[in-house]
Amino acid sequence: MKARVRLPDRKSRVTLTEVAELAGVSEITVSRVLRSKGPIAEATRDRVMEAVRAVGYVPNKIAGSLASADSNLFGVVLPSLSNIVFPEVLQGIHAGLARTGIQPVVGVTDYNLETEEALVRSLLAWKPAAMIITGSEHTAATRKMLVESGIRIAELMDIDPVPIDIAVGLSHRQAGYDTGKHLIARGYRRFGYAGLDPRSDIRARIRFEGLVAALSDAGLSLQDKVLADVPSSTLVGSATTARLLAENPNLDVVVYPNDDMAVGGVFHCMGAGISVPENLAIFGFNGLDIGRALPKPLSTVRSNRFRIGQTAVEQILETSIRPDRPTVVNTGYEIFEGATA
Amino acid sequence: MKARVRLPDRKSRVTLTEVAELAGVSEITVSRVLRSKGPIAEATRDRVMEAVRAVGYVPNKIAGSLASADSNLFGVVLPSLSNIVFPEVLQGIHAGLARTGIQPVVGVTDYNLETEEALVRSLLAWKPAAMIITGSEHTAATRKMLVESGIRIAELMDIDPVPIDIAVGLSHRQAGYDTGKHLIARGYRRFGYAGLDPRSDIRARIRFEGLVAALSDAGLSLQDKVLADVPSSTLVGSATTARLLAENPNLDVVVYPNDDMAVGGVFHCMGAGISVPENLAIFGFNGLDIGRALPKPLSTVRSNRFRIGQTAVEQILETSIRPDRPTVVNTGYEIFEGATA
DNA sequence: TTCTGATATGACAGCGCTAACATAATTCAA
DNA sequence: TTGAATTATGTTAGCGCTGTCATATCAGAA
Incomplete structure (x- = not known):
């Protein structure tokens, strides 16, 4: 019995x-x-x-997955959800995943690589079918885990470094450089930068470096920069702009790490009676809805966050076997002229 | 052998x-x-x-979960990610989940109850430890699955209906009503509403009903409303405002279903030379950063999205056994006077 | 009639782990 | 010294499902 x-x-x-x-x-x-x-x-x-x-x-998919050794889960690692950019990427991921029966398991790192490592470890324990992670900067241990997992790995946003498996995004260095070139071509010469702590947003830092390189190549240099050590927001954009202009009333253009900050700059100017772009030009990054909706649409660079997420999923679904050589997909960017620069 | x-x-x-x-x-x-x-x-x-x-x-957590019959996964069902409100809720959920080792599995319904049903079915198959879902309106089958799962269920945003287990949010009817009362007290009489298709955002519809009730109680009535049948955005806010004002140049206040739309209204006025709030008052809902950052801060109702997500997790973690009687947590709201109404 | 090849179903083992119940080793009081 | 209590480890039997390899049934061909 x-x-x-x-x-x-x-x-x-x-x-x-x-x-x-x-x-x-x-x-x-x-x-x-x-x-x-x-x-x-x-x-x-x-x-x-x-x-x-x-x-x-x-x-019971838990039992099913154990028996069949495949999980229909994707691990998704994002640095933040408060920056609208990442929910948009997540949307793209969802769109790509629609009707596949695959569910994303989402983790947030708060831009901390140690947190990322712990997160990746714990997500891999669910034996996901693939892993989507932001950026290419990881701790050695994270990288090792990802490499050895054997599953498909998509690293999003930046395509400058060589990825583990798949990179989907754009060249932030190039985007920054092109921003500089574009603004110089439009006649601006006295550049200011109102940004954030460079340790948190690596890609913003790289764009910044590209911008500086473009200025340097044109025999110019950044007149001043102000960095706030807090999360990005429109309010912070206003505040840093105020500080920057207080010290440098003669600037003719201010570049921002993103549109939130740039919109804050626009609002500051509205309040301070500075006419944009006649007295001061303003230039953002991302191409958010809010910038387009301004009475004078914000001049910016359109990144394609939704497409990045969606493309990553498509690339992963292409084949479940990690190819020998990395795949790089450039989702590009477009300079949007707008009316503020 | x-x-x-x-x-x-x-x-x-x-x-x-x-x-x-x-x-x-x-x-x-x-x-x-x-x-x-x-x-x-x-x-x-x-x-x-x-x-x-x-x-x-x-x-291998899959094996571990199967053996121990608990999963350390939470199912999270959101209607959308493009509306900043829900990423904020998700942030709160993440915050509540920090250092618990629990991962959220996220699904998006696009405000469609059939999609929601399919999603709930497939999330439940992962035997999550709990389920966080938006709203209290579900198909009969969804409700049945949730009830019978036996796990803790948190229904977010709205606390007006009786929840399956836990409700966390605010009374949208009351918020709408209070908006009306507040604006009437401030002397506004000729009300317009620039909103969206009422089928998509149920809670916006309920707030609208509350608003109308407040007007009615004061012997007033809504002069006109314009509804756009597209997703909410600042651009749509501008456009609907333009349409509304074209037909009703004499309005003294326009109420919006959310801040995105309301900011669009502000932008329209800026462009059209309508001074806010002297010629036209504008009132939103949510209390987003963008509204606060405007040169004239947007008058609105602060909902507490982050806290809703976080509180839901806290409530769930309180005990793993579903109590006999439902729990309702009112995270409240505050009317933010701002400078636009 | 016998055989072939589809079509339909079942038996069985095992995925990688953990709960529950041993058992072994150690400690310490009486 | 002995037994009880305590600490440390092992044995066994699944969790609920699916892969693999039978087995059974039934056309239709030879």
């Missing part, structure tokens, strides 16, 4: 076994019906489906 | 067994070390941890 020790009440009482008994078939047949796998007689399928409905069966 | 049929190469080759062999202990001991469960000799722990590092072991 088989003495079964019953474990204390488990959450799901209804298992394949019960459905199978009710339908008068074996468990594996129920399993096959539910996964539409293998040949099933029409009558059997109907009986099974009826039983499923009758007992309110909800399959 | 035990004839083992080896399955085709699985993703993770390193299992507890290998770690155990290398450390010269049994599997369960390794398991206990990794989960810090039960008494373990210092020396054993060290040997095990060394072995774990040596082979680069990543635990």
Whole structure:
């Protein structure tokens, strides 16, 4: 006799076994019906489906994944959710995942690489089918885990460094450089920069370096910069602009790490009676809706966050085997002239 | 002899067994070390941890969850990610989940109850420890699944209807009503509304009803409303405002379903030379950063999205057993006077 | 009639881990 | 010294499902 020790009440009482008994078939047949796998007689399928409905069966993917060694989960690691950019990437990921049955498991690092490492470790424990992570800067341990996981890895936003497997995004150095070139071509000469702590947003720092390089190549240099050591926001954009202009009333253009900050700059000017772009030009980054909606649309660089997320998923779904050589997808950017620079 | 049929190469080759062999202990001991469960000799722990590092072991939570019947996953169902409100809720959820080891699995419904049903079904298959879902309006099947899952269920944003288990949010009817009362008290009489298709955002509709009720109680009525059948955005706010004012040049206040739209209204006025609030008052909902940063801060109602997410998690973690009677947490709202109304 | 090849279903083992219950080793009071 | 209590580790049997390899059934061909 088989003495079964019953474990204390488990959450799901209804298992394949019960459905199978009710339908008068074996468990594996129920399993096959539910996964539409293998040949099933029409009558059997109907009986099974009826039983499923009758007992309110909800399959247990945990057990399923363990048995079949694939998980239908994607790990997603984002630095932040308060910066609208990343929810937009997440939207793209969702769009790419639609009708695949794959669910994203989301983690947030707060721009901290140690947190990222812990997060990656714990996400990998779910044996995700793939991992989508922001940026290419990781701790050695993170990188090792990602490499050795064997699953597909997409590193988003930046395509300058060589990725582990897939990179989707744009060249931030180039974007920064082009910003500088564009503004110089439009006649601006006295550049200011109102930004954030360069340690938090690496890509903003790289764009900044590109900008400085463009100025330098044109024989110019940045007149001044003000950096705030707080999260990005429109309010901070106003405040840093105020500080920058207080010290440098003669600037003719201010560049920002993103549109939130730049819109804050515009608002400051409105309040201070500085006419944009006649007295001061303003230039952002991202191409957010809010900038476009301003009475004078914000001049900026359009990154394509949604497309980055979506493309990453598409690339991953292309093949489940990691190719020998990394894949780099440039989703590009466009300078949007707007009316503020 | 035990004839083992080896399955085709699985993703993770390193299992507890290998770690155990290398450390010269049994599997369960390794398991206990990794989960810090039960008494373990210092020396054993060290040997095990060394072995774990040596082979680069990543635990398999799928197997662990199956064995222990708990998952350390929370299902999170949001209607949208393009509306900044929901990423903020998600942030709150993340904050509440920090250092619990619980990961959220996120699904997006696009405000569609059928999609929601499919999503809930597929999230429940991961046997999450709890489910966080937006709103209280679900299909009958969704509700049934949630009720019968036995896990804790938090329904966010709205506390007017009776929840399945936990509701966290605010009374949108009351918020709408208070908006009306507040504006009437400030002397406004000729009300317009520039909103969206009421089918998509149920809570906006309820606020609208509250507003209308307040007007009615004061012997007033809404002069006109314009509804756009597209997703909310600042640009749409400008456009609907333009349409509304074209037909009703005599309005003295326009109320919006959210701040994005309201900011669009402000921008329209700036462009059209309408001075706010002297010629036209503008009133939003949410209390977003962007509204606060305007040269004239937007008058609005502050909902507390972050706190809603965080509180929901706290409530769920309170106890894993669903109490007999539903819990309702009112995270409240505050009317923010601003400078536009 | 026998055989072939589809079509339909089932038996069985095992995915990698943990709960529950041993068992072994150690400590310490009586 | 002995037994009880305490600490440390091991054995066993699953968790609920799916892969693999039978087995059974039934056309239609030879």
